[in-house]
């Protein structure tokens with residue numbers, strides 16, 4: 215199969231991620247057929263899609279007269295066979311549970327032919343384990359999105375032990391075609407790449423706050439207006455390439471490397487959260503209350519501010 219032959223996407227699971235993925239595929243010009251198991255979940259799926267599209271129209275990314283065409287490419291059903299019988303690619307976004315994913319994938323394999331690729335949205339389960347009972351595990355892999363997939367470009371493609379590389383390369387082309395940024399992981403690792411980096415940064419933020427070095431508010435400012443704003447343009451290695459004068463990152467490491475090693479020794483290295491989720495929530499709630507209303511000072515307005523800024527950033531990157 216070639217990427218140009220992929221026209222119909224079967225979305226197995228249409229919750230937060232499945233619905234947003236359907237919109238991402240439709241925005242990319244492909245047909246998206248959503249399967250969920252009940253009428254209520256289908257209605258919820260349709261609501262997520264319509265609201266997200268209205269938001270894109272409000273932010274000037276799409277025009278009102280494009281709306282019908284984008285929505286027309288998306289269909290909804292409680293019948294698995296109807297959703298996937300003509301699919302050229304399947305994105306599984308079921309609840310994060312091995313048993314549920316394995317059971318529904320067994321049903322999926324009874325309907326589709328063996329060469330149809332299946333990517334899983336799983337955030338943390340292993341491709342090898344999800345595919346354990348599959349008849350054709352060679353066409354199965356993880357295609358991990360970031361929420362919401364219709365906006366965030368990164369897709370982490372991760373092979374299982376039995377995955378055939380050709381499916382990974384096909385998925386890479388498919389996601390590039392719809393303006394996503396796929397990366398390929400050569401080994402199965404917990405948390406893939408993005409979540410590991412996010413966890414490492416958050417561990418240090420929390421550690422600095424708990425050690426009384428800064429408030430959560432100032433730690434967040436430090437990330438947003440320091441490294442974070444640069445990382446949104448290019449990754450940490452390329453940023454350091456610009457920080458070492460004529461020798462680039464090698465020069466940076468020669469100059470700053472010895473200091474960096476001292477910082478590394480001093481960084482947090484705990485592997486269990488030192489305080490409860492509720493306590494982390496309370497520290498963050500205080501920060502939220504202190505924020506300017508225009509920047510979002512409750513969960514709803516913060517989310518709207520995030521989306522507005524994200525869209526401007528995506529425009530600069532040519533990703534929307």
Ligand SMILES: NC(=O)c1ccc[n+]([C@@H]2O[C@H](COP(=O)([O-])OP(=O)(O)OC[C@H]3O[C@@H](n4cnc5c(N)ncnc54)[C@H](O)[C@@H]3O)[C@@H](O)[C@H]2O)c1
Nearest residue numbers: 227228229230231250255307308309310335336337359361
């Ligand atoms: N929420 C996130 O931020 C995020 C980000 C990246 C990846 N993911 C991954 O995406 C996947 C879906 O997550 P979500 O946030 O959309 O969850 P969700 O709860 O919103 O949706 C889950 C879907 O699974 C269906 N489902 C649940 N139990 C089922 C069963 N027994 N049989 C058939 N269908 C069943 C639900 O009806 C729903 O359509 C998970 O693997 C998750 O790890 C989530």
